[in-house]
Amino acid sequence: MRHAALSFGRPRPALVSLCAALLVSTAAYADLLFKDDSGQEVRLKTPAKRIVTLAPHAAESLYAAGAGDKLVGTVDYSDYPAEAKKVPRVGGYSRLDLEAVAALKPDLVLAWESGNNMTQVDQLKALGLTVYVSQPNTIDNIAGQIERLGQLAGTEAVANATADRFRKRLASLRASNAGKPKVRVFYQIWKAPLMTVGGPQIISDAIRICGGENIFGHLKQMAPNVTVEAVLEADPEAIIATGMGDAQPEWLHDWDPWTRMTAVKRHNLFHINPDIMQRHTPRILDGTEQLCAHLDTARRLRPGK
Known part of the structure; x- marks a missing residue:
């Protein structure tokens, strides 16, 4: 009996090879x-x-x-x-x-x-x-x-x-912007209709990383239409516009007449190329770095700074 048990415990090499081949074939x-x-x-x-x-x-x-x-x-x-x-x-x-x-x-x-x-x-x-x-x-x-x-x-x-490179760069970006004073942001993606980004949109995440607060972050739509009156009532400290390509959209300065708005009063009207901000790719960190730099500018332009 001891012999039989020992024989059962040590499969023959040919059987081992066959099992291995079957496993490889199945995989x-x-x-x-x-x-x-x-x-x-x-x-x-x-x-x-x-x-x-x-x-x-x-x-x-x-x-x-x-x-x-x-x-x-x-x-x-x-x-x-x-x-x-x-x-x-x-x-x-x-x-x-x-x-x-x-x-x-x-x-x-x-x-x-x-x-x-x-x-x-x-x-x-x-x-x-x-x-x-x-x-x-x-x-x-x-x-x-x-x-x-x-x-x-x-x-x-x-x-x-x-x-891995993306995660390391993102962690560094988060660390360098942690604890900064909040900046209320209106992010404008189009003029007519007037469109912004809602809370679930990835750009709202970028705004948070930079220590900003999306004034329409409470909206559940990805890209909701809003009114000029709603923007004025929210009184953003900075306006970020995208438009098309590298050129700053002319309509960004449609806000200039609203001189009581904090963003206009302090000249916090900024532009970012949408290709590096509105695409879900590694280049969004380039756009986020620019966004953070713009919000830092808004902080520096606060009275008493």
Whole structure:
């Protein structure tokens, strides 16, 4: 009996090799399973090799994750990095060309929950395409988004390194702005209609990091319309405007006649390029640094400083 037990406790080398081979084979054919930001399960047979992105920030983040060479289609205004300009277009992020997406035969489509027409996204799913829905609402989420893109595309080494650098830079930015006096901010993204950012929008998170307070942070919409009267009543200490590109929008100085508003009285009318502030990519830290610098200027311009 002792012999039999000893024999059972030491499997033969051939059996060990067979079991190992079976495990490797099973792992090789196991699906990759993820849960996207909408709570839906996304399944891939292997890391994606042909990816279509439905938002400019998704294309940019894919490059940051080391998977830009897998991008076969994207939407208008996907212009960073420069290589993204050469990628075929499938319409705009709010109005997609579904036939163009399907014609590219992607094994993965990256959608944007709050920016895409989700009815169209559902139609892509109905066509049998695999869709991963992303919605990074805080700056912290961006690092996780980069890591997830690396997992989806099989470029984890690059993606993880990018995410690590992002987190370290974000921690430094938070530390350098901790404890600063609050600055009440109106963030204007458009003139007609007059639009701002609500509490869930990622820019509100940037404002908080810089020691600011979004005067419309109590609103639940991502990009609510507001009135001039509401802005005047809230009396912001600083107005940050984006507009289009590097040029300061002319309408920023439409506020000049309202001389009783603190922001106007102290000349705290600032501009930031929307590409580095309104895209959910690593470059948002460039925009946040500029935002923090503007709020520091507002603090210096306080009476008695």
